[in-house]
Amino acid sequence: MHLFLHKPSYFLLLFLILLILHYNGSNGSMVPAVIVFGDSVVDTGNNNNLETIFKVNYPPYGQDFSGGQPTGRFSNGKVPSDFIVEELGVKDVLPPYLDPNLKIEDLVTGVNFASGGGGYDPLTSELASVISLDGQIELFKEYMEKVKSMAGEETVNTILSKGLFIVATGSNDVTNTYFNNPLRSYHFDFDSYTRLMVNSASSFLQDLYNLGARRIGVFSVPPIGCLPSQRTLKGGTQRECAEKNNELATLFNTKLSMEINYLNHNLPFAKMVYVDAYYLPLDIIQNPTKYGFDVANIGCCGTGTIEVAFLCKYTCTNVSQYVFWDSFHFTENAYRIIAHDFLNKNKNLIM
Numbered sequence: 001m002h003l004f005l006h007k008p009s010y011f012l013l014l015f016l017i018l019l020i021l022h023y024n025g026s027n028g029s030m031v032p033a034v035i036v037f038g039d040s041v042v043d044t045g046n047n048n049n050l051e052t053i054f055k056v057n058y059p060p061y062g063q064d065f066s067g068g069q070p071t072g073r074f075s076n077g078k079v080p081s082d083f084i085v086e087e088l089g090v091k092d093v094l095p096p097y098l099d100p101n102l103k104i105e106d107l108v109t110g111v112n113f114a115s116g117g118g119g120y121d122p123l124t125s126e127l128a129s130v131i132s133l134d135g136q137i138e139l140f141k142e143y144m145e146k147v148k149s150m151a152g153e154e155t156v157n158t159i160l161s162k163g164l165f166i167v168a169t170g171s172n173d174v175t176n177t178y179f180n181n182p183l184r185s186y187h188f189d190f191d192s193y194t195r196l197m198v199n200s201a202s203s204f205l206q207d208l209y210n211l212g213a214r215r216i217g218v219f220s221v222p223p224i225g226c227l228p229s230q231r232t233l234k235g236g237t238q239r240e241c242a243e244k245n246n247e248l249a250t251l252f253n254t255k256l257s258m259e260i261n262y263l264n265h266n267l268p269f270a271k272m273v274y275v276d277a278y279y280l281p282l283d284i285i286q287n288p289t290k291y292g293f294d295v296a297n298i299g300c301c302g303t304g305t306i307e308v309a310f311l312c313k314y315t316c317t318n319v320s321q322y323v324f325w326d327s328f329h330f331t332e333n334a335y336r337i338i339a340h341d342f343l344n345k346n347k348n349l350i351m
């Protein structure tokens, strides 16, 4: 054996065998399952099952989804959680955990716990009557029990150790809770509010780690001052980006990135990655034609300036020209670019 290993061809063979064993997950992908937590950027329909105004399971939402179905996704088609499982070859779309028709094969390849309208600040999900991050963790525990009883403990362990976990939230804390609610803006300045958000993010990530999750990608807050709704509210006659929103977002992102670095170095075998979701969307918004878009300062639905959810009654004629679907959410074409960039830049998270 010792002698053989000195031959380069044996090295190569051994390497190839290890590579094949490594890549050969049950679904032929290098990632056996994808589990997502967060808000409307990644929710694929959990809110359909809740009593909240933060739901979009009616037209024109989903007009470009397969079959033109409104599914509860906050866009015209797929959202980043779908593009991630699709590009990884896990499955076509990521089902919401609260879908009552899930089968065992849906569960073992991953589900989605995200709930539109939520955030890191517990007050955010409370005001929106949606599932808090603690609530999402509780559902995840229930999910693990289900998979254990249906597919065995080994399967649960594989999902935990090799599965890709995504966390994407924080926008609503800034736009809805901080800037629109005196409970927060009177009692917290930018520094203390971003600290509150990061503390919540950190304890969520530690909970997830303590349950066994290892590969975790955490998305930053996007340039939410440039959402059409915020331009309308605070951008003046020129509809500029709302600077204060972007300032709070970047301050939070800097602190989040430092905290994730810290956790990653201090939790054994953790692979936690801060995923920048600020600068690429900002570039798309500032240089839309570079990415094949024509319109970036209003959304496709309604007048494009303020409508979201049930206020979206009619749409633009060609959604492909738009970066934004409604006044808060990106179109599926913009989400595809963002999700692809994430996977492209974070291969270490999935190998």
Ligand SMILES: *[C@@H]1O[C@H](CO)[C@@H](O)[C@H](O)[C@H]1NC(C)=O
Residues within 6 Å of the ligand: 292, 293, 294, 318, 319, 320, 321
């Ligand atoms: C819609 O817009 C896209 C992007 O600008 C363009 O490529 C396409 O030809 C347009 N479709 C129609 C029907 O005008």
